[in-house]
Amino acid sequence: MSQTNIPFFEVQNKTRPNSTTLKERCVHFLLKIRPSLIIPELRLFKSTSRQDCIVELGCGDGTFLKHLSKMGFQNLTGVEYVTNYKFNFDKIIHEDIVAYLKKVPSTSVDQFVLLDVLEHLEKKLGLEVLELIFQKLRPGGRIIVRVPNIMSWSGQFNQYSDFTHNMIFTEDLLRNTFWTVGFESVTVRGSEKWIKVLIDPRRWLGGILYLFIFVFRRIWRLAFGGPKLYTSNITAVGFRPLLKNS
Numbered sequence: 001m002s003q004t005n006i007p008f009f010e011v012q013n014k015t016r017p018n019s020t021t022l023k024e025r026c027v028h029f030l031l032k033i034r035p036s037l038i039i040p041e042l043r044l045f046k047s048t049s050r051q052d053c054i055v056e057l058g059c060g061d062g063t064f065l066k067h068l069s070k071m072g073f074q075n076l077t078g079v080e081y082v083t084n085y086k087f088n089f090d091k092i093i094h095e096d097i098v099a100y101l102k103k104v105p106s107t108s109v110d111q112f113v114l115l116d117v118l119e120h121l122e123k124k125l126g127l128e129v130l131e132l133i134f135q136k137l138r139p140g141g142r143i144i145v146r147v148p149n150i151m152s153w154s155g156q157f158n159q160y161s162d163f164t165h166n167m168i169f170t171e172d173l174l175r176n177t178f179w180t181v182g183f184e185s186v187t188v189r190g191s192e193k194w195i196k197v198l199i200d201p202r203r204w205l206g207g208i209l210y211l212f213i214f215v216f217r218r219i220w221r222l223a224f225g226g227p228k229l230y231t232s233n234i235t236a237v238g239f240r241p242l243l244k245n246s
Helices: 008-015 021-035 040-045 064-072 095-102 124-138 153-161 171-181 194-198 201-222
Strands: 054-057 077-079 111-113 137-148 183-191 233-238
Touching: 021 201, 040 064, 040 137, 040 233, 054 064, 054 095, 064 077, 077 111, 095 124, 111 233, 124 137, 124 171, 137 153, 137 171
Parallel strands: 054 077, 054 111, 111 137
Antiparallel strands: 137 233, 183 233
16 A cells, blocks of 8 residues: 555544543444444455465454454454554554565455545545455455445545545445456445444434434435435455356
């Protein structure tokens, strides 16, 4: 992934408060007893072979990989070029995503995961990353991508409150991007951490208002058309086609 001389991620980490809030303690507690409430994408791996080779690109501190490991997965690798995290997983390669992908043998990986990564890349670089992933996946292999949903009620805030966001996604745009690269059986679903609303009293009013907004938007869509998903994030799953018998 292209880097600049300005350490945006380091600056963001430094400006976050050091004190642990009650909400953060609740999140840490839930991660211990029911991690899928905080990381919904873990549910996609319930019926996956524990022998699969899984690579998470832009893995952050490795929390997602740590919970996959607890589920019984062993062939796990994380790639993260930011080095100032307090890492929760041992097998993390500190390298540029593109440089790493170019070293990976073709058709050698069963699954790639990118959670909150693709939106940080410029369009040309994002397509290059997806094309490299397509090459490195085995036939029938899976890619999972989570990005912010610009059509959510807080979509513009989520998109533009982070200076490092470059790409904007809707459910149709994300699906079409996958199809452009060559992925098949593409599904896009909403991804919302509703539990964070329940444990944060400041969000209770917003949660109630969201129910009215949700109903209004459904009625609007039936009458005039529009997007189906209004969740804060959307998660796409796609597969590299199986080789056709000649």
